[in-house]
Amino acid sequence: MTPTRRVLFRLLPGAALLGAAAPSAARAQGTAWPSGPVRLIAPFPPGGSVDTILRLLQPHLQRALGTPIVVENRSGASGALGTAALARAAPDGQTFGLVFDTHAVNQFIIPSLGFDARADFAPVMLVGTAPMLIAAHVARPWRSLAEAIAAAKARPDTITYGTVGVGSLAHLTMTLMQKQGGFRLVHVPYRGGGPMSTAAAAGELDLAMATNAGLGGQVGTTLRPLAQTGARRSPNLPDLPTVAESGVPGIDALAWWGMLAPARTPEGIVRRFHAALEEALAVPEVRARLSGPMGIDVVASSPEAFGAFLERQMEIWGQVVRENNIRPE
Structure with a gap:
């Protein structure tokens, strides 16, 4: 960067x-x-x-x-x-x-x-x-985090995910998730939520990881949320499962x-x-x-x-x- x-x-x-x-x-x-x-x-x-x-x-x-x-x-x-x-x-x-x-x-x-x-x-x-959200572009086939992880296990180091930068909480949390879940993604760092959410909305990324705010209002339109990173579901997103509920235990990051x-x-x-x-x-x-x-x-x-x-x-x-x-x- x-x-x-x-x-x-x-x-x-x-x-x-x-x-x-x-x-x-x-x-x-x-x-x-x-x-x-x-x-x-x-x-x-x-x-x-x-x-x-x-x-x-x-x-x-x-x-x-x-x-x-x-x-x-x-x-x-x-x-x-x-x-x-x-x-x-x-x-x-x-x-x-x-x-x-x-x-x-x-x-x-x-x-x-x-x-x-x-x-x-x-x-x-x-x-x-x-909480941070893990979201996929609507053109991608995954409807849950478990499906995205299964795809990553089938094709290691091919599915991309974007964050606001190296060492960001999203980057560190996904690092833990990959270790816990036994899968590998390709990290694409950006210089902030604005550039990252723009790239995600354009379909340049397979997955984007940021807060709802950091995703620039794209959740529910160009981005499909798959999971949230808190230990418990956010009251703002009560229907969205946590990462732990999606099969990767031990994740609690806000x-x-x-x-x-x-x-x-x-x-x-x-x-x-x-x-x-x-x-x-x-x-x-x-x-x-x-x-x-x-x-x-x-x-x-x-x-x-x-x-x-x-x-x-x-x-x-x-x-x-x-x-x-x-x-x-």
């Missing part, structure tokens, strides 16, 4: 007028923060789940903070390029970033990452989690999205941004969009709970990387 050098900026129309709006509760507390537009880094391309979530939160954060919110897409290297930019940002509360589950494993896969996944960031919030700040960002600013996120996530339309078409269970954790969650994810998936000798492709 070649990190893109293109930086995309998008400012919500009318955001420049917010400076003239009545002071929000945050400004009424008498501090200088925010002192200007707040930048939200999306380490994946437009169209993927990270970008979609930030665009959904953007107007509500603008209202809560009384300042323009700028979403900046800096994609590449399974999210590491944009996350490195976040690590280098000034810890003044003017830059935050929404990371995907790749953040917990990039340090084990990418040489010379350029930042410390633990020390260079301050956790803000675990925004939400979701994708996640979390907000980070640069390390040494003042705790007071982290708390106030966290409160603005809580406010945005409490908007009924936002929750409906996340839980409905995107299939995300909103968590809205405390910074401390997100920090503990990150540690567990790094331990679990770091071990999978080491035991399976996963390297960049």
